[in-house]
Amino acid sequence: QVQLVESGGGLVQPGSSLTLSCAASRITFSNYHMGWFRQAPGNQRELVATISNSGTQGYGDSVKGRFTISRDNAKNAVYLQMNSLKPEDTAVYYCRASNFGVAYWGQGTQVTVFS
Numbered sequence: 148q149v150q151l152v153e154s155g156g157g158l159v160q161p162g163s164s165l166t167l168s169c170a171a172s173r174i175t176f177s178n179y180h181m182g183w184f185r186q187a188p189g190n191q192r193e194l195v196a197t198i199s200n201s202g203t204q205g206y207g208d209s210v211k212g213r214f215t216i217s218r219d220n221a222k223n224a225v226y227l228q229m230n231s232l233k234p235e236d237t238a239v240y241y242c243r244a245s246n247f248g249v250a251y252w253g254q255g256t257q258v259t260v261f262s
Contacts, residue, residue, distance in 0.1 A: 148173060149171070149172070149173045149174050149244070149251045150170075150171070150172045150173060150253075151169055151170070151171050151242045151243070151244060151251055151252065151253035151254075152169065152170045152172075152253060152254070153167060153168070153169050153240065153241065153242050153253045153254065153255060153256040154167070154168050154169075154170075154256060155167040155168050155256060156240060156256030156257045156258045156259075157257075157258065157259070158259045158261065159232055159258075159259070159260055159261075160260070160261065160262070161232060161233055161234060161260055161261075161262060162231060162232065163232050163260070164228070164229060164230045164231075164232065165229045165232065165258060166226055166227065166228050166229070167183065167226065167227040167229065167240055167242075167256060167258075168224055168225075168226055169181070169183075169224060169225045169226070169227075169242030169253055170222075170223060170224050171223045171224065171225075171242075171244055172223065174223075174244060174251070176220055176223040176224075176244075177200060177220040178200055178246055178247075179200055179244040179245060179246045180197060180198070180199045180200055180244070180245050180246055181197070181198050181216075181218055181225040181242070181243070181244055181245075182194065182195075182196065182197040182198070182216075182242070182243045182245070183195040183196045183197075183216060183225075183227045183240055183241070183242060183243075184240070184241045184243060185236075185238035185239065185240045185241065185258075186238055186239050186241070186255075187237060187238040187239075190238075192241070193207060194207050195207050195210055195214065195216075195227065195240070196210065196214055196215075196216035196227060197216065198216045198217065198218050198225065200246065202218070204216055209235070210229075210236075213229065213230050213231045213232075214227060214228065214229050214230070215227070215228040215230075216228075225242060227240070229258070232258075232260045233260060234260045234261065234262060235260075236258060236260050237258060237259050237260050237261075238257075238258060239255040239256065239257050239258075240255060240256050240257075240258055241253055241254075241255045
Protein backbone atom coordinates (compact mmCIF):
# COMPACT_ATOMS: atom_id res chain seq x y z
CA GLN A 148 0.00 0.00 0.00
CA VAL A 149 1.39 3.37 -1.06
CA GLN A 150 2.09 5.77 1.76
CA LEU A 151 2.73 9.48 1.68
CA VAL A 152 3.52 11.01 5.05
CA GLU A 153 3.73 14.78 5.45
CA SER A 154 5.57 16.51 8.27
CA GLY A 155 6.87 19.93 9.23
CA GLY A 156 3.67 21.87 9.76
CA GLY A 157 3.20 24.14 12.71
CA LEU A 158 2.12 27.43 14.20
CA VAL A 159 4.15 30.44 13.05
CA GLN A 160 3.95 34.20 12.83
CA PRO A 161 3.64 36.16 9.57
CA GLY A 162 6.95 36.53 7.80
CA SER A 163 8.25 33.22 9.13
CA SER A 164 9.50 30.24 7.18
CA LEU A 165 8.63 26.57 7.32
CA THR A 166 9.75 23.54 5.37
CA LEU A 167 7.30 20.74 4.76
CA SER A 168 8.46 17.23 3.94
CA CYS A 169 6.64 14.33 2.35
CA ALA A 170 8.10 10.85 2.58
CA ALA A 171 6.86 8.29 0.08
CA SER A 172 6.97 4.53 0.35
CA ARG A 173 5.92 1.58 -1.77
CA ILE A 174 6.17 3.47 -5.04
CA THR A 175 8.97 3.92 -7.53
CA PHE A 176 9.26 7.53 -6.48
CA SER A 177 11.33 8.78 -9.38
CA ASN A 178 8.53 7.85 -11.81
CA TYR A 179 5.97 10.06 -10.13
CA HIS A 180 5.07 13.70 -10.48
CA MET A 181 4.79 15.20 -7.02
CA GLY A 182 2.71 18.07 -5.78
CA TRP A 183 1.69 20.07 -2.76
CA PHE A 184 -1.91 21.17 -2.36
CA ARG A 185 -3.65 22.96 0.46
CA GLN A 186 -7.15 23.34 1.80
CA ALA A 187 -8.38 25.98 4.17
CA PRO A 188 -11.69 25.62 6.06
CA GLY A 189 -14.61 26.30 3.74
CA ASN A 190 -12.39 26.38 0.66
CA GLN A 191 -11.65 23.93 -2.10
CA ARG A 192 -8.33 22.17 -2.23
CA GLU A 193 -5.93 24.24 -4.33
CA LEU A 194 -2.64 23.59 -6.03
CA VAL A 195 0.40 25.06 -4.30
CA ALA A 196 3.34 23.64 -6.22
CA THR A 197 4.26 20.73 -8.46
CA ILE A 198 7.45 19.08 -9.57
CA SER A 199 7.48 16.62 -12.42
CA ASN A 200 9.42 13.39 -12.50
CA SER A 201 11.98 15.24 -14.62
CA GLY A 202 12.22 18.13 -12.17
CA THR A 203 10.07 20.77 -13.84
CA GLN A 204 8.47 23.02 -11.23
CA GLY A 205 5.17 24.83 -11.24
CA TYR A 206 3.52 27.13 -8.69
CA GLY A 207 0.16 28.56 -7.83
CA ASP A 208 -0.05 32.32 -8.34
CA SER A 209 -0.47 33.05 -4.65
CA VAL A 210 2.84 31.43 -3.68
CA LYS A 211 5.13 32.31 -6.60
CA GLY A 212 8.35 33.85 -5.39
CA ARG A 213 7.76 32.73 -1.79
CA PHE A 214 7.56 28.92 -1.94
CA THR A 215 9.99 26.45 -3.47
CA ILE A 216 9.33 22.81 -4.22
CA SER A 217 12.12 20.28 -4.48
CA ARG A 218 12.56 16.54 -4.52
CA ASP A 219 15.19 14.03 -3.52
CA ASN A 220 14.70 10.81 -5.42
CA ALA A 221 17.36 9.04 -3.37
CA LYS A 222 15.33 9.70 -0.24
CA ASN A 223 11.88 9.25 -1.82
CA ALA A 224 10.96 12.69 -0.54
CA VAL A 225 9.53 15.97 -1.73
CA TYR A 226 9.86 19.25 0.12
CA LEU A 227 8.13 22.60 0.21
CA GLN A 228 10.17 25.52 1.46
CA MET A 229 7.76 28.27 2.49
CA ASN A 230 9.09 31.78 3.10
CA SER A 231 7.38 35.04 3.99
CA LEU A 232 4.34 33.21 5.28
CA LYS A 233 1.06 35.09 5.44
CA PRO A 234 -2.13 34.43 7.43
CA GLU A 235 -3.82 33.43 4.17
CA ASP A 236 -1.36 30.55 3.85
CA THR A 237 -3.12 28.90 6.79
CA ALA A 238 -4.40 25.52 5.63
CA VAL A 239 -3.88 21.80 5.74
CA TYR A 240 -1.13 20.96 3.27
CA TYR A 241 -1.32 17.71 1.35
CA CYS A 242 1.26 15.83 -0.65
CA ARG A 243 0.24 14.07 -3.86
CA ALA A 244 2.00 11.56 -6.10
CA SER A 245 0.57 11.05 -9.57
CA ASN A 246 1.28 9.19 -12.77
CA PHE A 247 -0.06 6.34 -14.83
CA GLY A 248 -3.60 7.66 -14.37
CA VAL A 249 -3.55 7.33 -10.59
CA ALA A 250 -2.98 9.72 -7.72
CA TYR A 251 -2.05 9.07 -4.13
CA TRP A 252 -2.56 11.53 -1.28
CA GLY A 253 -1.09 11.95 2.14
CA GLN A 254 -3.08 12.73 5.27
CA GLY A 255 -1.96 16.33 5.45
CA THR A 256 -0.12 18.59 7.85
CA GLN A 257 -1.54 21.75 9.39
CA VAL A 258 0.12 25.11 8.82
CA THR A 259 -1.23 28.02 10.83
CA VAL A 260 0.07 31.56 10.36
CA PHE A 261 -1.24 33.89 13.04
CA SER A 262 -0.68 37.50 13.93
